[in-house]
Structure formats: C-alpha cells, structure tokens
Amino acid sequence: ATAATTSTTVSTVTPTTTPDKQTNHLPNIKILATGGTIAGSSSVNTDTTGYKAGALGVETLINAVPEMKSIANVSGEQVVNVGSPDVNNEILLKLAKRTNELLARDDVDGIVITHGTDTLEETAYFLNLVVKSDKPVVVVGSMRPATAISADGPFNLYNAVKVAGAPTSKGQGVLVLLNDRIGAARYITKTNTTAVDTFKSVEQGYLGAVVGDQVYYYNKSTHKHTTSSVFDISNLTQLPQVDILYEYQNNGRYLYDAAVAAGAKGIVVAGSGNGSLSKTSSEGAEAAGKKGVIIARSTRVGSGVVSPSTTDAASNFVSTDSLNPQKARILLMLALTQTHDVNQIQTFFNEY
Numbered sequence: 001a002t003a004a005t006t007s008t009t010v011s012t013v014t015p016t017t018t019p020d021k022q023t024n025h026l027p028n029i030k031i032l033a034t035g036g037t038i039a040g041s042s043s044v045n046t047d048t049t050g051y052k053a054g055a056l057g058v059e060t061l062i063n064a065v066p067e068m069k070s071i072a073n074v075s076g077e078q079v080v081n082v083g084s085p086d087v088n089n090e091i092l093l094k095l096a097k098r099t100n101e102l103l104a105r106d107d108v109d110g111i112v113i114t115h116g117t118d119t120l121e122e123t124a125y126f127l128n129l130v131v132k133s134d135k136p137v138v139v140v141g142s143m144r145p146a147t148a149i150s151a152d153g154p155f156n157l158y159n160a161v162k163v164a165g166a167p168t169s170k171g172q173g174v175l176v177l178l179n180d181r182i183g184a185a186r187y188i189t190k191t192n193t194t195a196v197d198t199f200k201s202v203e204q205g206y207l208g209a210v211v212g213d214q215v216y217y218y219n220k221s222t223h224k225h226t227t228s229s230v231f232d233i234s235n236l237t238q239l240p241q242v243d244i245l246y247e248y249q250n251n252g253r254y255l256y257d258a259a260v261a262a263g264a265k266g267i268v269v270a271g272s273g274n275g276s277l278s279k280t281s282s283e284g285a286e287a288a289g290k291k292g293v294i295i296a297r298s299t300r301v302g303s304g305v306v307s308p309s310t311t312d313a314a315s316n317f318v319s320t321d322s323l324n325p326q327k328a329r330i331l332l333m334l335a336l337t338q339t340h341d342v343n344q345i346q347t348f349f350n351e352y
C-alpha cells in the first residue's frame with residue numbers, strides 16, 4: 001500500500017485490564033497492536049492497495065473475531081498504530097520492553113503482535129533476539145485491509161491466538177503466522193509485494209502449520225533465540241546506527257563515505273551474488289572498516305548463504321550466513337551493543 005497514509009507518532013501504551021484470573025482453562029493471550037494492513041481500512045471493499053494502514057484500533061480487531069473467546073482469554077493494548085515502513089528503533093525498543101514485561105507475569109501465557117507485513121520480519125527477528133521468555137510470541141499481519149472482501153486478517157489473528165496458546169509453541173522462538181503457516185522469525189521473509197501467500201521460508205522451511213483446530217510442528221529453529229540469546233535491551237534507550245547499502249553496476253564509494261559521515265557504526269552491504277562488492281564499494285567499505293565501522297556482507301539475491309572469506313576480519317568485514325540485509329541490520333545493531341570485535345561479531349552471525 002504505497003499510497004497509504006500512516007502516522008509515525010509513538011503513542012503511550014494504554015494499560016488495559018488484566019485478563020480474568022484462570023477461571024477457565026483457556027490460555028491468557030495479550031494482543032499488542034502496532035498497525036499495518038491488518039488494521040487497514042478503505043471505503044471501498046475491493047480496494048487492496050490504496051487503503052489507509054494502521055487505521056483501526058486493537059479493540060476493533062478483537063471485536064471482529066469473537067470466535068477467539070472460545071480459544072483464549074484475549075485482551076489488547078495499542079502500542080502504536082503505524083504502517084510498518086514507519087516502525088523504527090524507538091518502536092522496536094518500546095515493543096520489546098513491553099513484551100518482556102508482560103511475559104514475566106503469571107497471568108500472561110502468550111503474546112500476539114499485530115504488525116504491517118512490509119517490515120514484519122525485522123520486528124519478529126529483533127524480538128527473537130531480545131525476548132527473555134520461552135512463552136510463545138506470535139507476530140501476525142495481513143495482506144488485505146480489514147474492509148476488503150475476503151480480508152485475510154481475521155483468520156490470521158484467530159490462528160495467531162491459537163498458536164500463542166498452544167503448549168507446543170513454547171520455546172520455539174518468535175513465530176510469524178500468516179496464511180495458515182507458522183514461520184520462524186529467523187527464516188521467514190516477505191517474497192511478494194501483494195499476494196496473500198507472500199511469507200515464505202524457502203531454504204529452511206516453515207516450522208509448522210495450523211490446520212482446522214490443530215497446531216502442527218515439523219521443524220525447530222537451529223539458531224539461538226529468546227532464552228538462549230545474549231542480547232539484552234532492558235537498559236537501552238537507543239540502538240547503534242546501522243545502514244544498508246545496495247550493490248549495483250557502476251556504483252560509487254560516496255555512499256559509504258556518506259554513511260560513515262552520518263554516524264554509521266555498522267554497514268550492511270546487500271552484495272551481489274555471494275556477498276560480492278565492486279572495487280569501488282570495497283574501497284569505501286575498507287576505508288569505513290579502518291575507522292572501526294563493521295561491514296556485514298549480505299546479498300541482494302533473496303536466498304542463500306553468504307560464505308565467509310579468510311580476508312574478511314582483516315578489513316573489519318563479517319559475512320551474514322543466510323540473513324538477508326534487513327535482518328542482518330537487526331543483528332548487527334544488537335551485536336554492536338555488546339562488542340566492536342569483528343571476530344566476536346562474526347560468531348554472532350554464525351550462531352543467530
């Protein structure tokens with residue numbers, strides 16, 4: 001929804017009532033709403049591109065799916081209400097802190113986060129690295145606004161609540177639920193601009209699926225996450241600046257110089273092929289590396305591993321394994337909150 005208007009205001013979290021103490025055997029699930037197309041609205045029910053993202057509040061989303069009451073005690077909080085291109089570091093920190101606060105409570109069994117799909121994988125991966133609990137956290141979005149014929153949001157939300165309440169979802173890391181599939185935040189990515197089946201996990205596969213009334217798991221993430229992650233944002237008020245630069249023919253080094261001048265502590269390169277940089281990019285990247293900036297070689301290809309090179313560390317370069325550039329940026333920001341040592345950061349990229 002490129003034409004969609006969004007607001008970037010970071011609103012205050014409005015505390016809502018605690019879910020009823022376990023008077024029934026249903027799980028207590030908290031829905032944290034952030035906006036996106038799942039909260040999108042248009043006056044035309046065939047409009048799937050020009051609608052306003054982040055238009056509806058969390059109570060409207062919950063009230064649209066009363067069926068959730070039979071599978072969970074659901075309550076909601078509006079964290080922000082924006083299109084996901086406007087989710088920034090401030091919102092990430094606020095959302096992660098609130099998620100950790102809620103998960104520490106005995107009366108919360110799981111969290112569902114409603115989110116725009118454009119940058120959903122970045123938020124999900126960030127949470128995957130900083131949530132300090134093995135209780136389920138499920139990030140959900142939709143491709144059609146709530147007002148559209150065959151809107152996909154309500155069923156996605158219902159399924160997300162079901163997954164968040166399933167005992168088998170514990171310890172799986174942060175999950176992404178759209179289109180009946182359960183993806184791992186580490187592996188899932190948006191692959192199509194508008195199609196409903198846009199979230200794919202091409203190389204690593206989905207973790208599971210929701211079919212009928214059942215939640216099925218088939219795989220586990222092999223990467224560190226949540227309770228096995230060393231990253232801790234509880235005392236952070238900001239994250240280090242990490243920018244992404246894209247490789248293309250005839251590029252110049254001035255973008256590297258500009259990023260360093262603007263304060264970048266890390267640069268992720270969406271390299272060509274297996275993380276390649278042109279000679280001119282390499283000059284810019286190596287000059288940045290000499291100033292202590294970490295250069296993370298990812299790829300613009302969309303899938304596959306960027307393999308390590310023996311010359312990386314000497315230039316302050318790391319390779320990003322199978323993390324795409326936008327997820328590599330998330331990990332590099334968190335890595336830089338702990339260390340500037342290139343070898344330690346490479347180890348993070350191997351493990352997370």
Ligand SMILES: NC(=O)C[C@H](N)C(=O)O
Pocket residue numbers: 001002004035036037038053082083084085115116117118119141142143144
């Ligand atoms: N399908 C969506 O949610 C797209 C929307 N532009 C967003 O990311 O907020």
